[in-house]
Amino acid sequence: MNILLLGYGKMGKVIEQIALSRGHQIVGKIDVTNRHELDTFSRDNVDAVIEFSAPEAAYENLKWCMNKGLPTVCGTTGWLHHRAEIEQLCQAHGAAFFYASNYSIGVNLFFRLNKYLAKLIAPYPQYSVHTTEIHHIHKLDAPSGTAITLAEGLIEHLAAKTEWANQADVAENQIPIVSLREGEVPGTHVIRYDSAVDSIEIQHVAHSRQGFALGAVVAAEWLSPRKGVYGMDDLLGED
Numbered sequence: 550m551n552i553l554l555l556g557y558g559k560m561g562k563v564i565e566q567i568a569l570s571r572g573h574q575i576v577g578k579i580d581v582t583n584r585h586e587l588d589t590f591s592r593d594n595v596d597a598v599i600e601f602s603a604p605e606a607a608y609e610n611l612k613w614c615m616n617k618g619l620p621t622v623c624g625t626t627g628w629l630h631h632r633a634e635i636e637q638l639c640q641a642h643g644a645a646f647f648y649a650s651n652y653s654i655g656v657n658l659f660f661r662l663n664k665y666l667a668k669l670i671a672p673y674p675q676y677s678v679h680t681t682e683i684h685h686i687h688k689l690d691a692p693s694g695t696a697i698t699l700a701e702g703l704i705e706h707l708a709a710k711t712e713w714a715n716q717a718d719v720a721e722n723q724i725p726i727v728s729l730r731e732g733e734v735p736g737t738h739v740i741r742y743d744s745a746v747d748s749i750e751i752q753h754v755a756h757s758r759q760g761f762a763l764g765a766v767v768a769a770e771w772l773s774p775r776k777g778v779y780g781m782d783d784l785l786g787e788d
């Protein structure tokens with residue numbers, strides 16, 4: 550498969566290694582310095598785009614991909630206020646668009662575990678829920694996209710919770726997301742329930758970026774022959 554990398558930073562570089570090891574070609578690596586090269590790419594020479602750039606860059610990048618009708622896997626976080634528009638453009642131009650806040654298999658199992666645990670806890674209001682995400686100091690957005698997906702899973706099952714807030718002290722109806730930035734941490738997410746008598750905690754710890762990158766390449770292989778809008782449940786199968 551001919552893959553165009555939109556964004557060639559920490560993730561772009563790991564994705565490149567994994568794509569090459571799976572027999573794919575990287576036909577372009579676009580960052581802020583060489584965006585003019587985009588003109589040379591089209592459906593004729595690109596089978597899939599993998600977009601991991603920056604929150605403020607993703608919207609323009611994705612518009613370009615959708616207008617060209619390109620199958621595009623996006624992992625960039627912090628741009629989702631534009632999601633509906635990108636999905637409309639995808640349908641209008643016969644493109645394919647795949648988004649996940651986290652491409653690792655482990656985190657996607659963790660998303661399901663999080664919902665299941667919330668369902669179990671829901672009848673017991675003595676438990677209060679807290680979430681924490683820890684990432685490297687270079688991360689531009691907070692909270693992490695993964696933490697937002699986890700909070701959305703909690704909101705689905707905890708009737709008293711209607712929104713999240715990116716702080717420790719929150720109103721009764723809010724889920725607290727505490728964001729910590731430490732060294733080179735690839736990504737840690739913790740869900741904790743406390744009552745007066747005990748605590749229950751689940752956590753996912755990424756040891757490297759390999760799991761995110763492998764998931765993105767597998768998603769690109771799956772997406773390339775398709776048209777339409779997809780996410781991890783389409784790739785992995787419904788719960």
Ligand SMILES: NC(=O)C1=CN([C@@H]2O[C@H](COP(=O)(O)OP(=O)(O)OC[C@H]3O[C@@H](n4cnc5c(N)ncnc54)[C@H](OP(=O)(O)O)[C@@H]3O)[C@@H](O)[C@H]2O)C=CC1
Nearest residue numbers: 556557558559560580581602606624625626650651652761
């Ligand atoms: N969904 C998932 O599984 C995961 C998502 N992410 C998300 O992916 C994104 C990227 O992460 P990461 O690789 O660590 O970030 P980096 O900062 O290491 O890399 C970002 C890259 O994007 C480039 N870039 C910035 N603006 C543009 C633009 N306008 N056009 C093209 N390229 C651009 C940067 O170029 P330059 O170097 O020239 O500035 C850089 O090469 C983040 O939003 C992060 O949260 C990360 C890991 C997993």
Ligand SMILES: O=C(O)C1=N[C@H](C(=O)O)C[C@H](O)C1
Nearest residue numbers: 626650651688693694695736
């Ligand atoms: O910026 C990162 O590094 C990561 N971003 C994603 C997020 O915001 O959830 C996924 C992963 O946690 C790493």
